[in-house]
Amino acid sequence: MPSPPKPTFVGFGFGPIQAGLFLLEALRSERFARCVTAEVMPDVVRAVREEGGMYQVNVARFDGIESLHLGPIEMHDPSADRDREELIAAVATASEVATAVPSVRFYRSEGPGSIHRIIARGLELRQGAPLIIYTAENNNRAAEILEATVLDEVAAPLRDVVRAGTRFLNTVIGKMSAVVADPDRVAETGLRTVTSRDPRAFVVESFNHILISAYQFPPEKPFRRGIEVFEEKPDLLPFEEAKLYGHNAAHALAAYIAATRGYQKLPDLDKVPGAVSFVRTAFLREAGEALCRKWRGADALFNPAAFEKHVDDLMRRMLNPFLGDLVERVARDPERKLGWDDRLVGTVRLALRQGIAPERFALGIAAALAYHRPEMRAAGADPGPHLEAIWRTAGPDPGEKSRVLELVGTGLLRLRRWLETGAPPF
Numbered sequence: 001m002p003s004p005p006k007p008t009f010v011g012f013g014f015g016p017i018q019a020g021l022f023l024l025e026a027l028r029s030e031r032f033a034r035c036v037t038a039e040v041m042p043d044v045v046r047a048v049r050e051e052g053g054m055y056q057v058n059v060a061r062f063d064g065i066e067s068l069h070l071g072p073i074e075m076h077d078p079s080a081d082r083d084r085e086e087l088i089a090a091v092a093t094a095s096e097v098a099t100a101v102p103s104v105r106f107y108r109s110e111g112p113g114s115i116h117r118i119i120a121r122g123l124e125l126r127q128g129a130p131l132i133i134y135t136a137e138n139n140n141r142a143a144e145i146l147e148a149t150v151l152d153e154v155a156a157p158l159r160d161v162v163r164a165g166t167r168f169l170n171t172v173i174g175k176m177s178a179v180v181a182d183p184d185r186v187a188e189t190g191l192r193t194v195t196s197r198d199p200r201a202f203v204v205e206s207f208n209h210i211l212i213s214a215y216q217f218p219p220e221k222p223f224r225r226g227i228e229v230f231e232e233k234p235d236l237l238p239f240e241e242a243k244l245y246g247h248n249a250a251h252a253l254a255a256y257i258a259a260t261r262g263y264q265k266l267p268d269l270d271k272v273p274g275a276v277s278f279v280r281t282a283f284l285r286e287a288g289e290a291l292c293r294k295w296r297g298a299d300a301l302f303n304p305a306a307f308e309k310h311v312d313d314l315m316r317r318m319l320n321p322f323l324g325d326l327v328e329r330v331a332r333d334p335e336r337k338l339g340w341d342d343r344l345v346g347t348v349r350l351a352l353r354q355g356i357a358p359e360r361f362a363l364g365i366a367a368a369l370a371y372h373r374p375e376m377r378a379a380g381a382d383p384g385p386h387l388e389a390i391w392r393t394a395g396p397d398p399g400e401k402s403r404v405l406e407l408v409g410t411g412l413l414r415l416r417r418w419l420e421t422g423a424p425p426f
Contacts, residue, residue, distance in 0.1 A: 020204035091122025274424030
């Protein structure tokens with residue numbers, strides 16, 4: 001009996017996570033007849049096409065950089081009529097789709113080339129054949145947002161059929177990556193550019209333990225994932241919080257401390273006496289203990305011994321000199337990262353609610369403020385008005401807000417002393 005034809009993989013967006021995770025794993029699996037990608041930058045589309053659908057990714061290992069020459073892939077510009085029709089047809093024959101765009105805001109846009117319209121048109125042609133859609137955007141409701149947006153675009157008589165055959169999956173992607181656009185840094189580090197006509201370089205770490213929402217199809221719709229390395233979890237929320245209030249929080253803390261000393265690369269943090277130990281302790285004793293208390297029993301990760309191994313693995317990965325993460329990249333958009341529910345303030349709030357004094361992360365908030373507003377380094381500067389302006393739409397509880405501001409005020413004093421004396425505050 002002949003084997004069934006191989007399906008198609010479709011990706012939306014062509015950054016390092018799409019290129020160095022989804023496409024990489026889809027190509028490695030050898031279970032897809034075609035790998036098709038939508039990209040809105042015409043020069044990138046043209047460059048990949050001129051290379052015969054081949055591109056390069058630099059994988060940062062602990063002993064060096066491995067440059068991979070990958071492909072072939074098909075790349076299309078959704079703003080071009082013919083390309084858009086090709087993308088719709090690809091979704092119609094796909095078994096797996098992945099969105100990896102800057103934000104969930106990019107799911108919907110004006111014009112026929114919008115992601116949600118292309119997916120909707122493709123789903124209408126499928127007549128309920130099984131399909132999973134990974135959402136890689138940094139939002140713990142990305143799958144639900146994309147599903148609602150797409151189904152709203154699907155013709156009403158077909159919505160039930162489409163809903164029955166499609167699973168929108170959230171993801172927890174702990175894989176660190178970067179786009180290196182500086183030609184001097186590309187040359188200095190020996191990175192391979194995406195193509196010979198694209199001067200950027202994609203750098204990703206070798207880590208690929210990606211978590212996805214568990215899903216099921218009815219028995220009459222048998223389905224097997226082509227990308228089998230991803231791990232299903234029945235509830236992603238504990239892991240989403242561990243990513244935001246653990247990994248992301250510690251990453252930001254490290255970057256803002258390095259920034260206060262003028263360092264450009266995250267691995268340079270070890271040049272600041274006591275800083276690596278400071279970040280590790282914050283990660284383990286403040287964020288880690290809070291997460292383990294809140295999510296005890298949800299998964300083996302939330303056991304103190306297992307979480308300590310998780311912390312040490314992530315610290316090693318964050319400071320990998322071959323990844324060479326830039327402080328500027330990790331520290332960018334400080335207002336967002338100082339949000340009431342985001343990685344720094346959110347971690348402080350989580351710890352307080354679990355009975356833990358998050359003094360190190362409070363200092364991290366102070367360091368982020370000093371990065372965003374250098375005048376915060378001056379004696380007597382009050383962080384309150386700046387933080388309250390950032391939180392104005394969050395509606396924080398006055399008592400909780402007061403406690404957070406008190407901790408940040410103390411953290412700012414400790415940060416100033418650390419900068420003046422060079423001696424870590426703890």
